[in-house]
Amino acid sequence: MGEPGVHEVRVRGCASTREALAWQEPIGMLLCPEREHRGPCEVPWTCTVRDVGAGECLVVAIIASSEVAEQVGERVRALTGREVVLRPGDPAEYEVLVEQYRIERGALPG
Secondary structure (H helix, E strand, C coil): CCEEEEEEEEEEEEEEEEHHHHHHHHHHHHHHHCCCCCCCCCCCCCEEECCCCEEEEEEEEEEEEEHHHHHHHHHHHHCCCCEEEEECCCCHHHHHHHHHHHHHHHHCCC
């Protein structure tokens, strides 16, 4: 598999911030079904909401290889039934997530 990096899994078309935020818990359970597990999450993640013009967008930022990011995107799409767009993320926008990764696993490549 490729090197891990920051990816955004964007869930599009939510009618409101409230609707976008309502997906956080189900997506969190999808990514980390055992909340009290030992060690780091298999796929480190965080969520935020953005207005992308045509409605609110829940952005699930993850650190994973491109292959794993695509799999996560498909799983999120299947769960939500919404349009899901995968794009590279800017590590500077997700400093807390990147710092968590560094503490748990070491520095990101590159």
